[in-house]
Amino acid sequence: MDGKSVAAQTKQTLREEAGYMKKVGVEPKIATILVGDDAPSKVYLASKHRVAEEIGIKSENHTLSGIAKEGEVAELIDSLNADPSVSGILLQLPLPQHLDGRRMIERISPAKDVDGLTSQNMGRLVYGQASLIPCTPRGVMGLLHFYKIPIAGQRAVIINRSALVGKPLFHLLLAEDATVTVCHSKSRDLLGITRQADILISAVGRRPQFSVTREMVREGAVVIDVAMNRIAGKLIGDVDFEGVSAKASYITPVPGGVGPMTVIMLMENTLVAAAKQNGLKEASVPIL
Numbered sequence: 553m554d555g556k557s558v559a560a561q562t563k564q565t566l567r568e569e570a571g572y573m574k575k576v577g578v579e580p581k582i583a584t585i586l587v588g589d590d591a592p593s594k595v596y597l598a599s600k601h602r603v604a605e606e607i608g609i610k611s612e613n614h615t616l617s618g619i620a621k622e623g624e625v626a627e628l629i630d631s632l633n634a635d636p637s638v639s640g641i642l643l644q645l646p647l648p649q650h651l652d653g654r655r656m657i658e659r660i661s662p663a664k665d666v667d668g669l670t671s672q673n674m675g676r677l678v679y680g681q682a683s684l685i686p687c688t689p690r691g692v693m694g695l696l697h698f699y700k701i702p703i704a705g706q707r708a709v710i711i712n713r714s715a716l717v718g719k720p721l722f723h724l725l726l727a728e729d730a731t732v733t734v735c736h737s738k739s740r741d742l743l744g745i746t747r748q749a750d751i752l753i754s755a756v757g758r759r760p761q762f763s764v765t766r767e768m769v770r771e772g773a774v775v776i777d778v779a780m781n782r783i784a785g786k787l788i789g790d791v792d793f794e795g796v797s798a799k800a801s802y803i804t805p806v807p808g809g810v811g812p813m814t815v816i817m818l819m820e821n822t823l824v825a826a827a828k829q830n831g832l833k834e835a836s837v838p839i840l
């Protein structure tokens with residue numbers, strides 16, 4: 553599954569959508585916040601701003617010092633919440649240890665929460681009413697939809713239970729009638745569970761201690777690798793690509809799989825937020 557190519561195609565559609573919005577007087581804009589100078593965060597943010605520009609979404613970044621107090625971050629979020637020119641706010645994670653990440657995320661107006669991580673948007677997801685859905689799980693669903701992978705009645709196994717990946721993905725797959733199992737570090741007989749998966753999604757990120765091997769995958773399974781491990785400067789996923797691709801019917805590479813889809817879904821969420829804030833009913837996002 554070529555996430556890079558699916559993301560490029562989706563980007564074109566989002567560009568058209570942004571163009572339409574501009575014609576009717578709506579200027580979508582994403583504001584990002586970086587606290588500190590975490591190097592990978594800077595790389596991810598640069599790519600988000602680049603893709604925003606390519607689509608025609610305005611973007612601005614606000615950098616605070618790594619020793620910024622919670623009050624300073626809260627003040628910035630409040631001012632972006634109140635700024636009508638800002639459609640979406642992204643707080644780049646991880647935050648420095650001294651900040652309460654949960655409290656900072658909750659400060660973001662749910663209408664501008666383009667990461668879909670506030671409890672209000674998470675709650676809506678549980679009730680099947682979310683419009684702003686966490687980007688990585690949305691990206692995974694986008695890939696499944698693009699490749700027309702059957703979901704209803706299929707057995708899906710997710711190795712991850714985080715609020716960023718596993719929990720929202722559980723609800724998205726369940727909403728499309730998959731039978732979903734969520735595994736984590738305390739799961740017993742992981743191999744026995746993963747071998748039953750028609751769709752196997754791994755997001756552990758503990759290479760080399762953990763990897764998804766050929767034995768863990770059933771013949772013909774769809775395997776989606778969300779993880780990003782940096783080993784000797786090289787980006788790799790959880791999945792032993794060579795061994796597993798011989799068995800899987802579909803598989804995502806790392807890089808070039810879920811990563812590009814995550815960025816594109818952030819842009820889709822920004823357009824969704826801008827459309828909602830401006831009462832645009834004709835908007836054709838979401839795309840995938």
Ligand code: NAP
Nearest residue numbers: 688712713714717736737755756757778779780810811814
């Ligand atoms: P996380 O919070 O650390 O979650 C890791 C999950 O893996 C946890 O649920 C953990 O279980 C589970 N786990 C750890 N060791 C395990 C083992 N031996 N067997 C089974 N499960 C095990 O990380 P995250 O934020 O969700 O991110 C996960 C990975 O996805 C990372 O590599 C991250 O870089 C990547 N990611 C990629 C994108 C993208 O755009 N491609 C976006 C987000 C995240 P416990 O809950 O029991 O600890």
